[in-house]
Amino acid sequence: MTGQGANNSDGGVLADVGLHTVVAIANALAVATPESDEAALGELRRVLVIDPPSLTQLEPKVVAPMTELGARVNAICTLLIDDRIDDAAKLVNAMLGEHSAHPHLSLEGGRWRLHHHPADAPLVAMWTAIAAEVFARIIDAERHRRIGRCEAPGCENLYVDTSKNGTRRFCSTTCQNRVKAAAYRQRQRR
Ligand SMILES: [Zn+2]
Numbered sequence: 001m002t003g004q005g006a007n008n009s010d011g012g013v014l015a016d017v018g019l020h021t022v023v024a025i026a027n028a029l030a031v032a033t034p035e036s037d038e039a040a041l042g043e044l045r046r047v048l049v050i051d052p053p054s055l056t057q058l059e060p061k062v063v064a065p066m067t068e069l070g071a072r073v074n075a076i077c078t079l080l081i082d083d084r085i086d087d088a089a090k091l092v093n094a095m096l097g098e099h100s101a102h103p104h105l106s107l108e109g110g111r112w113r114l115h116h117h118p119a120d121a122p123l124v125a126m127w128t129a130i131a132a133e134v135f136a137r138i139i140d141a142e143r144h145r146r147i148g149r150c151e152a153p154g155c156e157n158l159y160v161d162t163s164k165n166g167t168r169r170f171c172s173t174t175c176q177n178r179v180k181a182a183a184y185r186q187r188q189r190r
Contacts, residue, residue, distance in 0.1 A: 010141035014162050017050060018116070019134040022073050022127065023147075027157045027171070029063075030070035037063045057123040065124040069131060076135050077158050080144040089139055095132035099125045152179050 013019060028034070028043035040063045048054040072091065079088035101116040116133065117126045138144050146161040150171035157171035170176040 010137075010143050013134060013137040013141055014143060014146055014160060016134055016137075018130040019138070020160055021047060021050060022069075022131040022134060023077070023158050023160055025066065025127065026070040026073035026077065028070070029067045030074040031156050031158065040067065053119040054123055054126070062123055066127070069124065069128055073131050073135075074158065076131075077147050077149070080135075080138070080147045081149055083144075085139060085144060088135070088144070092132055092135045092139065095128055096136060099129040099132065101129045101133050150175050152176070 024047040025044070028047055029040055032043075034040035034043055037060050041058055041060065044058055044062070044066060045055060048058070072095065076088050076091050079085075079091070102118070102121075104115055104118070105112045106115055106119075107113075116130055138147070146166060148159050148161055148168060150157045150159060151169045152171070152175035155171060155175050157175075159168060159171045161168035170179065
């Protein structure tokens with residue numbers, strides 16, 4: 001899993017594929033509650049499609065620890081959204097201590113790329129380390145206000161606001177359109 005992103009003042013942390021993936025894991029397994037292990041594995045297959053080595057490690061025994069990881073990411077995001085940076089930093093430090101990253105370069109298509117782990121690293125340890133690192137970088141870059149929770153009624157999904165002005169309010173265009181359509185109907189009724 002690479003940690004590449006756009007090269008700007010915050011080191012590209014908001015564009016980091018790892019950040020978007022761990023937030024998607026939290027949404028799929030902790031914000032939502034899959035009905036069965038099979039459903040949870042289906043969600044993980046969808047979210048981890050960007051990292052083929054992770055897909056090869058998906059089996060029923062990873063559902064519980066990946067769900068726990070999703071819950072921890074959800075907890076860290078809740079603290080960041082509430083501006084409780086000190087408490088969030090404690091959780092992130094605990095995660096960093098459990099599964100430290102092992103950065104190394106590997107040659108891909110004639111180009112050296114920075115990876116957090118060897119491609120065959122155990123799934124849960126690798127994604128826990130990635131989660132810890134991306135949230136450490138967000139706090140370091142003071143970009144925690146770019147983590148948000150969808151404002152659409154009935155949706156609790158987390159999102160990463162990569163918009164230029166930081167004005168995002170919804171997890172998806174589906175939620176945005178739903179709220180817009182409801183507001184439109186409200187106006188028509190007046
Ligand atoms: Zn939403």
